Amino acid sequence: MxxxxxxxxxxxxxxxxxxxxxxxxxxxxxxxxxxxxxxxxxxxxxxxxxxxxxxxxxxxxxxxxxxxxxxxxxxxxxxxxxxxxxxxxxxxxxxxxxxxxxxxxxxxxxxxxxxxxxxxxxxxxxxxxxxxxxxxxxxxxxxxxxxxxxxxxxxxxxxxxxxxxxxxxxxxxxxxxxxxxxxxxxxxxxxxxxxxIVRPGRPNAAASSFCSGVFREPLKGEDFAVPVPPQTLLPLxxxxxxxxxxxxxxxxxxxxxxxxxxxxLRNQGHTVHQMIETLKGVAKRNGLVLGKISMSHDPVIAKIIQGWPSQIDSARAERMGFPADTDLDRVVQDFIDDFMPS
The missing domain is CATH 3.40.50.720 (NAD(P)-binding Rossmann-like Domain)
Structure with missing residues:
Protein backbone atom coordinates (compact mmCIF):
# COMPACT_ATOMS: atom_id res chain seq x y z
CA MET A 1 0.00 0.00 0.00
CA ILE A 197 27.87 15.16 -11.58
CA VAL A 198 28.34 16.15 -8.79
CA ARG A 199 25.80 14.20 -6.73
CA PRO A 200 25.80 14.91 -2.98
CA GLY A 201 25.26 12.35 -0.22
CA ARG A 202 26.43 8.78 -0.15
CA PRO A 203 27.64 6.73 -3.17
CA ASN A 204 24.94 4.69 -4.92
CA ALA A 205 25.01 1.36 -6.76
CA ALA A 206 25.75 2.91 -10.15
CA ALA A 207 29.02 1.83 -11.76
CA SER A 208 29.55 5.50 -12.56
CA SER A 209 29.14 6.59 -8.94
CA PHE A 210 32.87 7.38 -8.79
CA CYS A 211 32.32 10.23 -11.29
CA SER A 212 30.78 12.20 -8.42
CA GLY A 213 32.78 10.54 -5.66
CA VAL A 214 36.11 11.73 -7.07
CA PHE A 215 34.91 15.31 -6.42
CA ARG A 216 32.58 14.87 -3.44
CA GLU A 217 34.69 12.86 -1.00
CA PRO A 218 37.96 14.82 -1.40
CA LEU A 219 36.02 18.09 -1.02
CA LYS A 220 34.76 16.76 2.31
CA GLY A 221 38.36 16.05 3.32
CA GLU A 222 37.93 12.30 2.85
CA ASP A 223 40.26 10.01 0.91
CA PHE A 224 38.94 8.53 -2.32
CA ALA A 225 40.09 5.58 -4.45
CA VAL A 226 39.34 5.88 -8.17
CA PRO A 227 38.38 2.47 -9.65
CA VAL A 228 39.37 3.20 -13.28
CA PRO A 229 42.59 4.35 -14.98
CA PRO A 230 43.37 8.11 -15.04
CA GLN A 231 43.19 8.22 -18.86
CA THR A 232 39.55 7.01 -18.84
CA LEU A 233 37.46 9.45 -20.88
CA LEU A 234 33.97 10.18 -19.54
CA PRO A 235 31.05 12.22 -20.98
CA LEU A 236 29.83 14.49 -18.17
CA LEU A 265 21.71 15.34 -23.56
CA ARG A 266 24.60 17.70 -24.18
CA ASN A 267 27.86 16.83 -22.47
CA GLN A 268 31.58 17.44 -22.27
CA GLY A 269 34.27 14.74 -22.36
CA HIS A 270 36.92 14.74 -19.61
CA THR A 271 39.49 12.19 -18.52
CA VAL A 272 39.72 11.18 -14.87
CA HIS A 273 43.08 12.98 -14.77
CA GLN A 274 41.45 16.20 -16.05
CA MET A 275 38.68 15.83 -13.47
CA ILE A 276 41.21 15.57 -10.64
CA GLU A 277 43.26 18.52 -11.90
CA THR A 278 40.11 20.64 -12.22
CA LEU A 279 39.11 19.70 -8.68
CA LYS A 280 42.51 20.76 -7.34
CA GLY A 281 42.23 24.15 -9.02
CA VAL A 282 38.69 24.84 -7.77
CA ALA A 283 39.57 23.68 -4.26
CA LYS A 284 42.60 25.99 -4.17
CA ARG A 285 40.48 28.99 -5.21
CA ASN A 286 38.03 28.17 -2.42
CA GLY A 287 40.72 27.61 0.21
CA LEU A 288 39.72 23.94 0.67
CA VAL A 289 42.06 21.13 1.71
CA LEU A 290 41.29 17.98 -0.27
CA GLY A 291 41.34 14.41 0.90
CA LYS A 292 43.86 12.11 -0.75
CA ILE A 293 42.97 10.72 -4.19
CA SER A 294 44.48 7.36 -5.18
CA MET A 295 44.05 4.85 -8.00
CA SER A 296 42.65 1.44 -7.03
CA HIS A 297 41.60 -0.63 -10.03
CA ASP A 298 38.22 -2.35 -9.69
CA PRO A 299 37.88 -4.87 -12.55
CA VAL A 300 34.08 -5.10 -12.27
CA ILE A 301 33.53 -1.33 -12.40
CA ALA A 302 36.22 -0.84 -15.04
CA LYS A 303 34.67 -3.47 -17.32
CA ILE A 304 31.24 -1.83 -17.13
CA ILE A 305 32.65 1.65 -17.77
CA GLN A 306 34.81 0.44 -20.65
CA GLY A 307 31.70 -1.04 -22.24
CA TRP A 308 29.92 2.34 -22.33
CA PRO A 309 30.52 5.20 -24.78
CA SER A 310 33.36 7.56 -23.95
CA GLN A 311 32.41 10.15 -26.58
CA ILE A 312 28.90 11.33 -27.41
CA ASP A 313 27.78 13.46 -30.34
CA SER A 314 24.92 15.53 -28.93
CA ALA A 315 24.54 17.85 -31.94
CA ARG A 316 20.84 16.95 -32.18
CA ALA A 317 20.25 18.21 -28.64
CA GLU A 318 22.21 21.37 -29.44
CA ARG A 319 19.97 22.04 -32.45
CA MET A 320 16.93 21.57 -30.22
CA GLY A 321 18.16 24.20 -27.79
CA PHE A 322 19.15 22.02 -24.83
CA PRO A 323 21.41 23.69 -22.23
CA ALA A 324 25.10 22.86 -21.84
CA ASP A 325 27.77 23.33 -19.20
CA THR A 326 30.23 26.15 -19.82
CA ASP A 327 33.13 24.21 -18.28
CA LEU A 328 33.96 21.64 -15.60
CA ASP A 329 35.18 24.30 -13.18
CA ARG A 330 31.68 25.79 -13.08
CA VAL A 331 30.07 22.41 -12.35
CA VAL A 332 32.39 21.78 -9.39
CA GLN A 333 31.86 25.32 -8.09
CA ASP A 334 28.08 24.83 -8.35
CA PHE A 335 28.38 21.80 -6.09
CA ILE A 336 30.41 23.74 -3.53
CA ASP A 337 27.93 26.63 -3.62
CA ASP A 338 24.86 24.40 -3.35
CA PHE A 339 25.91 21.67 -0.95
CA MET A 340 28.96 22.64 1.09
CA PRO A 341 28.58 24.87 4.14
CA SER A 342 30.62 28.05 4.00
Whole structure:
Protein backbone atom coordinates (compact mmCIF):
# COMPACT_ATOMS: atom_id res chain seq x y z
CA MET A 1 0.00 0.00 0.00
CA UNK A 2 1.15 3.54 -0.73
CA UNK A 3 1.91 5.76 2.23
CA UNK A 4 1.06 9.47 1.84
CA UNK A 5 2.40 12.45 3.75
CA UNK A 6 1.48 16.13 3.44
CA UNK A 7 -0.97 15.69 0.57
CA UNK A 8 -1.94 18.89 -1.21
CA UNK A 9 -5.15 19.80 -2.99
CA UNK A 10 -5.80 18.47 -6.48
CA UNK A 11 -6.29 21.23 -9.02
CA UNK A 12 -4.52 22.58 -12.08
CA UNK A 13 -1.76 20.48 -13.66
CA UNK A 14 -0.20 17.61 -11.75
CA UNK A 15 3.45 16.56 -12.06
CA UNK A 16 4.51 13.06 -11.00
CA UNK A 17 8.20 12.27 -10.48
CA UNK A 18 9.10 8.62 -9.92
CA UNK A 19 12.37 8.16 -8.07
CA UNK A 20 11.35 11.50 -6.60
CA UNK A 21 13.22 11.15 -3.30
CA UNK A 22 16.53 10.72 -5.11
CA UNK A 23 18.93 13.53 -5.85
CA UNK A 24 17.77 14.30 -9.39
CA UNK A 25 14.11 13.87 -8.44
CA UNK A 26 14.36 16.34 -5.57
CA UNK A 27 16.44 18.77 -7.63
CA UNK A 28 13.85 18.63 -10.42
CA UNK A 29 11.04 19.18 -7.90
CA UNK A 30 12.81 22.25 -6.48
CA UNK A 31 13.22 23.70 -9.96
CA UNK A 32 9.55 23.07 -10.77
CA UNK A 33 8.50 24.70 -7.49
CA UNK A 34 10.58 27.72 -8.47
CA UNK A 35 9.29 27.75 -12.06
CA UNK A 36 5.62 27.04 -11.12
CA UNK A 37 4.53 26.21 -14.67
CA UNK A 38 5.30 24.18 -17.78
CA UNK A 39 4.83 25.38 -21.35
CA UNK A 40 2.89 22.64 -23.13
CA UNK A 41 1.23 22.92 -26.51
CA UNK A 42 -1.06 25.91 -26.90
CA UNK A 43 -0.72 26.95 -23.24
CA UNK A 44 2.51 28.96 -22.79
CA UNK A 45 2.32 28.81 -18.98
CA UNK A 46 0.32 25.88 -17.62
CA UNK A 47 0.41 26.31 -13.85
CA UNK A 48 1.64 23.43 -11.69
CA UNK A 49 -0.55 23.11 -8.60
CA UNK A 50 0.41 19.60 -7.53
CA UNK A 51 3.75 17.75 -7.55
CA UNK A 52 3.90 14.15 -6.33
CA UNK A 53 7.28 12.57 -5.57
CA UNK A 54 7.12 8.77 -5.54
CA UNK A 55 9.86 6.51 -4.21
CA UNK A 56 10.27 3.33 -2.20
CA UNK A 57 11.55 5.35 0.77
CA UNK A 58 10.46 8.92 1.40
CA UNK A 59 11.93 11.62 3.69
CA UNK A 60 10.37 12.01 7.12
CA UNK A 61 10.69 15.80 7.00
CA UNK A 62 10.14 18.18 4.10
CA UNK A 63 13.45 18.84 2.30
CA UNK A 64 14.65 22.41 1.84
CA UNK A 65 13.23 24.11 -1.24
CA UNK A 66 10.21 21.78 -1.45
CA UNK A 67 7.05 23.82 -0.87
CA UNK A 68 3.50 22.89 0.12
CA UNK A 69 2.48 22.01 -3.42
CA UNK A 70 4.61 18.87 -3.10
CA UNK A 71 3.54 15.58 -1.58
CA UNK A 72 5.55 12.39 -1.06
CA UNK A 73 4.09 8.95 -1.75
CA UNK A 74 6.00 5.79 -0.78
CA UNK A 75 5.21 2.90 -3.08
CA UNK A 76 6.57 0.31 -5.51
CA UNK A 77 6.08 1.15 -9.20
CA UNK A 78 6.20 -2.58 -9.95
CA UNK A 79 2.75 -2.78 -8.33
CA UNK A 80 0.12 -1.76 -10.87
CA UNK A 81 -2.41 -0.67 -8.23
CA UNK A 82 0.10 1.74 -6.68
CA UNK A 83 0.90 3.30 -10.05
CA UNK A 84 -2.77 3.63 -10.92
CA UNK A 85 -3.28 5.73 -7.80
CA UNK A 86 -0.33 7.93 -8.71
CA UNK A 87 -1.47 8.53 -12.29
CA UNK A 88 -4.98 9.55 -11.28
CA UNK A 89 -5.65 12.59 -13.48
CA UNK A 90 -5.73 13.47 -17.16
CA UNK A 91 -3.86 16.77 -16.70
CA UNK A 92 -0.57 15.14 -15.69
CA UNK A 93 3.08 15.27 -16.76
CA UNK A 94 5.24 12.33 -15.67
CA UNK A 95 9.01 12.38 -15.16
CA UNK A 96 9.93 8.70 -14.87
CA UNK A 97 13.33 8.63 -13.14
CA UNK A 98 12.97 5.52 -10.94
CA UNK A 99 15.39 2.72 -11.81
CA UNK A 100 17.67 -0.02 -10.54
CA UNK A 101 21.02 1.30 -11.73
CA UNK A 102 23.95 -0.36 -13.48
CA UNK A 103 25.92 -2.30 -10.86
CA UNK A 104 22.70 -2.96 -8.97
CA UNK A 105 21.18 -4.48 -12.10
CA UNK A 106 24.21 -6.72 -12.63
CA UNK A 107 23.96 -7.93 -9.03
CA UNK A 108 20.20 -8.59 -9.09
CA UNK A 109 18.77 -9.34 -12.54
CA UNK A 110 15.26 -10.11 -11.25
CA UNK A 111 15.01 -6.84 -9.34
CA UNK A 112 16.15 -4.86 -12.39
CA UNK A 113 13.51 -6.54 -14.55
CA UNK A 114 10.82 -5.98 -11.92
CA UNK A 115 11.51 -2.27 -11.42
CA UNK A 116 12.92 -1.17 -14.76
CA UNK A 117 10.61 -3.14 -17.05
CA UNK A 118 7.46 -4.00 -15.09
CA UNK A 119 7.55 -0.61 -13.36
CA UNK A 120 7.98 1.26 -16.64
CA UNK A 121 5.17 -0.71 -18.26
CA UNK A 122 2.93 0.11 -15.30
CA UNK A 123 3.68 3.82 -15.71
CA UNK A 124 2.98 3.71 -19.44
CA UNK A 125 -0.23 1.70 -19.07
CA UNK A 126 -1.51 4.04 -16.37
CA UNK A 127 -0.75 7.03 -18.61
CA UNK A 128 -2.41 5.26 -21.55
CA UNK A 129 -5.60 4.89 -19.50
CA UNK A 130 -5.86 8.68 -19.10
CA UNK A 131 -7.40 11.00 -21.67
CA UNK A 132 -5.34 13.32 -23.83
CA UNK A 133 -2.07 11.37 -24.28
CA UNK A 134 -0.18 12.57 -21.16
CA UNK A 135 3.39 13.77 -21.58
CA UNK A 136 5.96 11.29 -20.20
CA UNK A 137 9.70 12.02 -19.84
CA UNK A 138 11.76 8.85 -19.41
CA UNK A 139 15.30 8.95 -18.00
CA UNK A 140 17.49 6.73 -20.18
CA UNK A 141 21.27 6.35 -20.26
CA UNK A 142 24.46 6.00 -22.29
CA UNK A 143 24.30 2.37 -21.11
CA UNK A 144 21.96 1.60 -24.03
CA UNK A 145 25.16 1.38 -26.10
CA UNK A 146 28.02 -1.08 -25.90
CA UNK A 147 29.53 -4.15 -27.53
CA UNK A 148 32.52 -4.81 -29.72
CA UNK A 149 31.10 -2.93 -32.71
CA UNK A 150 30.34 0.25 -30.77
CA UNK A 151 32.08 3.18 -32.53
CA UNK A 152 34.42 5.58 -30.73
CA UNK A 153 31.77 8.31 -31.06
CA UNK A 154 28.11 7.46 -30.57
CA UNK A 155 25.05 9.55 -31.43
CA UNK A 156 21.28 9.24 -31.44
CA UNK A 157 21.66 7.21 -34.67
CA UNK A 158 24.04 4.56 -33.26
CA UNK A 159 22.80 0.97 -32.96
CA UNK A 160 21.93 -0.02 -29.39
CA UNK A 161 23.78 -3.13 -28.22
CA UNK A 162 23.91 -2.76 -24.45
CA UNK A 163 26.17 -5.08 -22.47
CA UNK A 164 24.46 -4.61 -19.08
CA UNK A 165 21.04 -5.57 -17.76
CA UNK A 166 20.48 -1.93 -16.80
CA UNK A 167 21.25 -0.75 -20.34
CA UNK A 168 19.03 -3.44 -21.84
CA UNK A 169 16.07 -2.29 -19.74
CA UNK A 170 16.70 1.33 -20.76
CA UNK A 171 16.78 0.29 -24.42
CA UNK A 172 13.42 -1.44 -24.05
CA UNK A 173 12.08 1.61 -22.18
CA UNK A 174 13.09 3.88 -25.07
CA UNK A 175 11.38 1.60 -27.61
CA UNK A 176 8.23 1.51 -25.47
CA UNK A 177 8.22 5.31 -25.27
CA UNK A 178 8.53 5.49 -29.06
CA UNK A 179 5.76 3.01 -29.74
CA UNK A 180 3.30 4.27 -27.12
CA UNK A 181 3.83 7.72 -28.66
CA UNK A 182 3.41 6.41 -32.22
CA UNK A 183 0.11 4.82 -31.20
CA UNK A 184 -1.06 8.07 -29.60
CA UNK A 185 -1.32 6.55 -26.11
CA UNK A 186 1.12 9.09 -24.65
CA UNK A 187 3.35 11.96 -25.76
CA UNK A 188 6.63 10.45 -24.64
CA UNK A 189 10.27 11.43 -24.86
CA UNK A 190 13.49 9.84 -23.53
CA UNK A 191 16.53 11.68 -22.15
CA UNK A 192 19.77 9.77 -22.69
CA UNK A 193 21.87 10.86 -19.74
CA UNK A 194 25.67 11.04 -19.75
CA UNK A 195 27.34 10.78 -16.32
CA UNK A 196 25.64 13.36 -14.08
CA ILE A 197 27.87 15.16 -11.58
CA VAL A 198 28.34 16.15 -8.79
CA ARG A 199 25.80 14.20 -6.73
CA PRO A 200 25.80 14.91 -2.98
CA GLY A 201 25.26 12.35 -0.22
CA ARG A 202 26.43 8.78 -0.15
CA PRO A 203 27.64 6.73 -3.17
CA ASN A 204 24.94 4.69 -4.92
CA ALA A 205 25.01 1.36 -6.76
CA ALA A 206 25.75 2.91 -10.15
CA ALA A 207 29.02 1.83 -11.76
CA SER A 208 29.55 5.50 -12.56
CA SER A 209 29.14 6.59 -8.94
CA PHE A 210 32.87 7.38 -8.79
CA CYS A 211 32.32 10.23 -11.29
CA SER A 212 30.78 12.20 -8.42
CA GLY A 213 32.78 10.54 -5.66
CA VAL A 214 36.11 11.73 -7.07
CA PHE A 215 34.91 15.31 -6.42
CA ARG A 216 32.58 14.87 -3.44
CA GLU A 217 34.69 12.86 -1.00
CA PRO A 218 37.96 14.82 -1.40
CA LEU A 219 36.02 18.09 -1.02
CA LYS A 220 34.76 16.76 2.31
CA GLY A 221 38.36 16.05 3.32
CA GLU A 222 37.93 12.30 2.85
CA ASP A 223 40.26 10.01 0.91
CA PHE A 224 38.94 8.53 -2.32
CA ALA A 225 40.09 5.58 -4.45
CA VAL A 226 39.34 5.88 -8.17
CA PRO A 227 38.38 2.47 -9.65
CA VAL A 228 39.37 3.20 -13.28
CA PRO A 229 42.59 4.35 -14.98
CA PRO A 230 43.37 8.11 -15.04
CA GLN A 231 43.19 8.22 -18.86
CA THR A 232 39.55 7.01 -18.84
CA LEU A 233 37.46 9.45 -20.88
CA LEU A 234 33.97 10.18 -19.54
CA PRO A 235 31.05 12.22 -20.98
CA LEU A 236 29.83 14.49 -18.17
CA UNK A 237 26.94 16.86 -17.48
CA UNK A 238 26.35 18.98 -14.39
CA UNK A 239 23.20 18.31 -12.37
CA UNK A 240 21.84 21.84 -12.84
CA UNK A 241 21.76 21.51 -16.62
CA UNK A 242 20.54 17.91 -16.37
CA UNK A 243 17.41 19.09 -14.56
CA UNK A 244 16.98 22.01 -16.96
CA UNK A 245 17.24 19.47 -19.79
CA UNK A 246 14.44 17.34 -18.31
CA UNK A 247 12.20 20.40 -18.30
CA UNK A 248 13.27 21.48 -21.79
CA UNK A 249 12.53 17.99 -23.11
CA UNK A 250 9.10 18.00 -21.47
CA UNK A 251 8.27 21.32 -23.09
CA UNK A 252 9.51 20.51 -26.62
CA UNK A 253 6.74 20.22 -29.23
CA UNK A 254 6.26 16.64 -30.42
CA UNK A 255 6.89 17.58 -34.06
CA UNK A 256 10.40 18.77 -33.16
CA UNK A 257 11.23 15.28 -31.88
CA UNK A 258 9.58 13.41 -34.73
CA UNK A 259 9.36 9.63 -34.52
CA UNK A 260 12.68 9.24 -32.66
CA UNK A 261 11.85 10.34 -29.13
CA UNK A 262 15.26 9.57 -27.55
CA UNK A 263 17.71 12.47 -27.27
CA UNK A 264 21.29 12.44 -25.97
CA LEU A 265 21.71 15.34 -23.56
CA ARG A 266 24.60 17.70 -24.18
CA ASN A 267 27.86 16.83 -22.47
CA GLN A 268 31.58 17.44 -22.27
CA GLY A 269 34.27 14.74 -22.36
CA HIS A 270 36.92 14.74 -19.61
CA THR A 271 39.49 12.19 -18.52
CA VAL A 272 39.72 11.18 -14.87
CA HIS A 273 43.08 12.98 -14.77
CA GLN A 274 41.45 16.20 -16.05
CA MET A 275 38.68 15.83 -13.47
CA ILE A 276 41.21 15.57 -10.64
CA GLU A 277 43.26 18.52 -11.90
CA THR A 278 40.11 20.64 -12.22
CA LEU A 279 39.11 19.70 -8.68
CA LYS A 280 42.51 20.76 -7.34
CA GLY A 281 42.23 24.15 -9.02
CA VAL A 282 38.69 24.84 -7.77
CA ALA A 283 39.57 23.68 -4.26
CA LYS A 284 42.60 25.99 -4.17
CA ARG A 285 40.48 28.99 -5.21
CA ASN A 286 38.03 28.17 -2.42
CA GLY A 287 40.72 27.61 0.21
CA LEU A 288 39.72 23.94 0.67
CA VAL A 289 42.06 21.13 1.71
CA LEU A 290 41.29 17.98 -0.27
CA GLY A 291 41.34 14.41 0.90
CA LYS A 292 43.86 12.11 -0.75
CA ILE A 293 42.97 10.72 -4.19
CA SER A 294 44.48 7.36 -5.18
CA MET A 295 44.05 4.85 -8.00
CA SER A 296 42.65 1.44 -7.03
CA HIS A 297 41.60 -0.63 -10.03
CA ASP A 298 38.22 -2.35 -9.69
CA PRO A 299 37.88 -4.87 -12.55
CA VAL A 300 34.08 -5.10 -12.27
CA ILE A 301 33.53 -1.33 -12.40
CA ALA A 302 36.22 -0.84 -15.04
CA LYS A 303 34.67 -3.47 -17.32
CA ILE A 304 31.24 -1.83 -17.13
CA ILE A 305 32.65 1.65 -17.77
CA GLN A 306 34.81 0.44 -20.65
CA GLY A 307 31.70 -1.04 -22.24
CA TRP A 308 29.92 2.34 -22.33
CA PRO A 309 30.52 5.20 -24.78
CA SER A 310 33.36 7.56 -23.95
CA GLN A 311 32.41 10.15 -26.58
CA ILE A 312 28.90 11.33 -27.41
CA ASP A 313 27.78 13.46 -30.34
CA SER A 314 24.92 15.53 -28.93
CA ALA A 315 24.54 17.85 -31.94
CA ARG A 316 20.84 16.95 -32.18
CA ALA A 317 20.25 18.21 -28.64
CA GLU A 318 22.21 21.37 -29.44
CA ARG A 319 19.97 22.04 -32.45
CA MET A 320 16.93 21.57 -30.22
CA GLY A 321 18.16 24.20 -27.79
CA PHE A 322 19.15 22.02 -24.83
CA PRO A 323 21.41 23.69 -22.23
CA ALA A 324 25.10 22.86 -21.84
CA ASP A 325 27.77 23.33 -19.20
CA THR A 326 30.23 26.15 -19.82
CA ASP A 327 33.13 24.21 -18.28
CA LEU A 328 33.96 21.64 -15.60
CA ASP A 329 35.18 24.30 -13.18
CA ARG A 330 31.68 25.79 -13.08
CA VAL A 331 30.07 22.41 -12.35
CA VAL A 332 32.39 21.78 -9.39
CA GLN A 333 31.86 25.32 -8.09
CA ASP A 334 28.08 24.83 -8.35
CA PHE A 335 28.38 21.80 -6.09
CA ILE A 336 30.41 23.74 -3.53
CA ASP A 337 27.93 26.63 -3.62
CA ASP A 338 24.86 24.40 -3.35
CA PHE A 339 25.91 21.67 -0.95
CA MET A 340 28.96 22.64 1.09
CA PRO A 341 28.58 24.87 4.14
CA SER A 342 30.62 28.05 4.00
Missing amino acids: AKHIDLFWSCGMKVLITGGAGFLGLTLARKLCEKSYLSLGQDPQQVIDCIVLNDTVIPQTRPEGIDERVSFVAGDIAERETVGKLVDRDDIVIFHLASIVSAGGEADFDLAIRVNLTGTLNILEAARARAGAPRVVFASSTAVFGGQAMPDMVSDLTKQTSQTTYGMTKTIGELLINDYSRKGFIDGRSARLPHI LGYRNCVQSFIHLAELPADVLGDDRAVF
